[in-house]
Structures are given as C-alpha cells and as structure tokens.
Amino acid sequence: MSRTHRVVPSRKTFAMIHVGIVGLGFMGRMHYRCWKAIPDTTITAICEANPKVLAAAGEPSKGNVEGAADHIDLKDVSVHSDLGELLAARSVDALSITLPTYLHPDTTVKALEAGVHVLCEKPMALDVADCDRMAAAARSAARVLQIGHCIRFWPEYVVTRQLIRGGLLGRTIAASFRRYTAMPAWSPDSWFADEKRSGGQPLDLHIHDTDYIHHVFGLPATVSSVADGPQTYISTHYHYDDGPAVVAESTWRMAPAFGFEMSFVVVLERATILFNSSSTPAFRVLPAEGPPPPLDIPPGDGYSREIEHFARAVAGEIVEPIITPEQARDTIRLVLAEKQSAREGRSVLL
Numbered sequence: 001m002s003r004t005h006r007v008v009p010s011r012k013t014f015a016m017i018h019v020g021i022v023g024l025g026f027m028g029r030m031h032y033r034c035w036k037a038i039p040d041t042t043i044t045a046i047c048e049a050n051p052k053v054l055a056a057a058g059e060p061s062k063g064n065v066e067g068a069a070d071h072i073d074l075k076d077v078s079v080h081s082d083l084g085e086l087l088a089a090r091s092v093d094a095l096s097i098t099l100p101t102y103l104h105p106d107t108t109v110k111a112l113e114a115g116v117h118v119l120c121e122k123p124m125a126l127d128v129a130d131c132d133r134m135a136a137a138a139r140s141a142a143r144v145l146q147i148g149h150c151i152r153f154w155p156e157y158v159v160t161r162q163l164i165r166g167g168l169l170g171r172t173i174a175a176s177f178r179r180y181t182a183m184p185a186w187s188p189d190s191w192f193a194d195e196k197r198s199g200g201q202p203l204d205l206h207i208h209d210t211d212y213i214h215h216v217f218g219l220p221a222t223v224s225s226v227a228d229g230p231q232t233y234i235s236t237h238y239h240y241d242d243g244p245a246v247v248a249e250s251t252w253r254m255a256p257a258f259g260f261e262m263s264f265v266v267v268l269e270r271a272t273i274l275f276n277s278s279s280t281p282a283f284r285v286l287p288a289e290g291p292p293p294p295l296d297i298p299p300g301d302g303y304s305r306e307i308e309h310f311a312r313a314v315a316g317e318i319v320e321p322i323i324t325p326e327q328a329r330d331t332i333r334l335v336l337a338e339k340q341s342a343r344e345g346r347s348v349l350l
C-alpha cells in the first residue's frame with residue numbers, strides 16, 4: 001500500500017500522549033500491557049463500570065491468549081465508572097475502547113466528538129450502519145479511529161502477506177485459515193454468549209481470519225458458508241474470480257482444555273507457507289526448490305504492534321493506513337454475508 005494519511009494532533013505538543021482505557025476486562029488488560037511499553041505515552045485514566053473488576057485489578061488476568069497484564073496499578077490513574085465523566089475531565093488524548101462489542105459505536109462516537117483519538121477493539125460494530133456512523137464521526141472530528149484488527153499486525157501474518165503480494169514465490173493457488181477455542185468464559189456477565197451483544201462466534205472470533213483474507217486478497221465476489229445452528233462453528237469459501245481458492249474455519253466449541261490455536265497454510269506456485277500457534281517452530285516457509293528464503297520477522301505481537309501504530313498516528317506521524325475505518329466496515333459486511341450464507345444455505349454476493 002502506498003497511500004498515507006496524516007491527522008491533526010489533538011494537543012499542541014506530543015511530548016507525552018495521555019491515554020485512557022475503557023473496559024478493564026481481558027482486552028483492557030492486553031492494551032494496558034502494550035501501552036505501558038510504548039515510550040512517550042502514559043496511562044492516566046481507566047473507566048470500568050464493574051466495581052468487582054476494579055477490586056480485582058491486582059489479580060491475574062483471565063483470557064485465552066497470553067500477554068494481558070497480570071497486575072493493574074490503579075494508584076496513579078484516575079478511575080471512572082462512566083465514560084462521560086472521564087471525557088469531562090479532559091485528561092486524555094486517546095482512548096483504548098475495550099468494551100463488549102455492542103457498546104463500541106456509541107462510546108466511540110462520544111469519544112471522537114469530545115476530540116479524543118480512538119483505538120476500538122474489533123469487531124467495529126454489530127452492523128454496517130453503526131460502522132458508517134463511527135467512520136463519519138472520525139472524519140468530522142479529524143481524529144484517528146483505528147479498529148483492533150491485530151492480525152493485520154501479527155508478525156507471521158505480516159510476513160506472509162508480504163510474501164504473497166511480493167510475487168517472488170509465484171501465484172497463490174490456495175489458502176486455508178483456522179481458529180479454534182472454547183467460548184470465552186472470562187466475562188462476568190457472559191455477554192459473548194448473547195448474539196445480540198457479541199454478534200456470535202463469526203463476528204467475534206472468525207472475523208480475525210475474515211479480516212486478514214480481506215487484507216491480503218481483497219473482498220471476494222461471493223461467500224459460501226456452512227455453520228451449526230447457533231453458528232458456534234463456521235466454515236467459509238471466499239470466491240475470487242480467477243483468484244486463489246480461499247477457505248477459513250473457526251469454532252468456539254473446542255473443549256476448554258484445548259486452549260487456543262490459530263493456524264494457516266498458503267500454497268503458492270513455488271512455496272508452501274505454514275503457521276500454527278501451537279507448533280514449534282510455529283512458522284515455516286518451504287520453497288519448492290532450494291533453501292528457505294531469509295525471513296525478517298518483526299518483533300512483538302499483533303497487539304503491541306497495532307497499539308504502537310496507533311500511537312504514532314496520534315502523535316501526528318505519517319503512517320501506512322494498515323486498517324482504515326472503511327476497511328473495518330467492509331470486514332463487518334463480509335462476516336454478515338457469511339452469517340447470511342450459512343443461515344440461508346446459499347452463496348451470498350458481496
């Protein structure tokens with residue numbers, strides 16, 4: 001991608017970016033760990049509605065992926081139970097919004113309208129109209145809105161996209177993506193299990209691979225999906241005219257003891273690329289002939305890299321638009337088409 005964008009900083013100088021985290025659950029703790037490692041940024045405020053969550057701030061994190069902070073220090077931050085109260089204090093330049101999905105649109109728009117840059121967790125929203133509302137609010141406030149599609153920043157996925165698009169390994173013939181875990185059980189009010197609040201498994205878990213497929217191959221012409229009734233499992237074929245055969249499968253129905261696994265296989269004319277988060281080595285590039293190519297795997301994980309990218313944009317740096325609000329919106333459109341395809345038992349045109 002060669003396009004770049006520049007945003008107007010919300011404060012006169014950016015010697016230090018003041019950050020707030022809204023929602024101190026699994027992802028709030030993930031963002032907390034990442035922000036703590038970024039120079040010239042400081043966490044000054046936390047907004048969390050559940051007093052029990054705040055009382056447990058010093059206790060270990062819950063979640064299915066490693067990296068969330070095990071200890072949150074509330075000593076030097078202002079703690080709020082309401083976003084309006086946090087915004088009224090005018091103490092932050094940027095917010096990580098790590099709330100349950102159904103709360104993303106209203107809270108994001110409110111923060112943008114208050115002149116605050118927003119990194120909102122994925123999925124952007126439950127429907128396209130809300131995504132449009134969020135993107136419009138960012139444009140009219142001239143503030144950064146980034147959606148937390150961490151896989152676009154995940155080192156092995158970044159390198160794989162470069163290899164696919166670089167062309168040296170030939171045409172992509174096929175690509176297959178998988179994501180397996182149990183339904184999240186860490187949230188005190190089980191909002192994940194309520195499709196009206198989470199969008200269900202396809203919008204919550206499967207969306208990671210859908211968004212990556214969108215990022216690498218663009219929007220497909222049609223999708224064809226199969227799922228169980230409540231869509232805790234979904235498998236999709238993304239159809240590209242004259243393009244590669246692309247499939248993705250995900251489920252929330254693994255036994256809890258399984259933990260979490262994400263993986264992919266990409267078959268190119270002159271190489272096979274494999275990744276499996278549970279294997280050692282996790283990432284392999286096997287050329288059809290000759291030695292493996294040298295690989296330059298960026299340090300960090302998708303969360304730390306996406307937050308660093310957001311911080312640079314907030315500081316007014318020119319950054320590559322790796323995930324625009326409009327792209328995140330199109331990913332929602334794509335997942336909703338997959339859900340419809342599975343429900344109606346037919347291919348759905350994008």
Ligand SMILES: NC(=O)c1ccc[n+]([C@@H]2O[C@H](COP(=O)([O-])OP(=O)(O)OC[C@H]3O[C@@H](n4cnc5c(N)ncnc54)[C@H](O)[C@@H]3O)[C@@H](O)[C@H]2O)c1
Binds near residue numbers: 023027100150
């Ligand atoms: N990028 C990823 O890999 C990834 C992984 C898991 C979850 N997520 C996404 O992150 C978001 C949050 O998920 P989570 O697992 O952290 O959920 P969670 O339930 O662990 O945390 C949400 C927190 O928000 C708090 N909260 C709810 N309403 C509030 C309000 N009005 N004001 C302030 N606090 C409020 C809750 O008390 C809870 O502590 C979801 O959109 C989810 O899809 C992303």
